[in-house]
Amino acid sequence: MGKPQKVAALLEKRQKIEKEIEELQNLCNHSMKSLKSVRERVDSSSPVIRWVCNECSKIIGYPSSEELNKFFRE
C-alpha cells in the first residue's frame, strides 16, 4: 500500500473510532468523575487538569482553584 492510501485508510479508521467514542460518551451519564491531567485536544502541547468521567474519559468540567490546589497537594 502506498503512503497516501495508507494515510487515507488510517484517517478513515480514526474517524470511525472517534465516532464510536462519541457514541459511548453520549450514552454515559458521567456518574463518576476524577481530576486528571489531560490534553484537551490532540494537537495541544501541554496537559491541563480537568474533571474527567471515569467511565468514558470525556472531559466534563473545569476544577475550581481550590480543587486544583488539592489536586497538586496529593
Ligand SMILES: [Zn+2]
Ligand atoms: Zn461518562
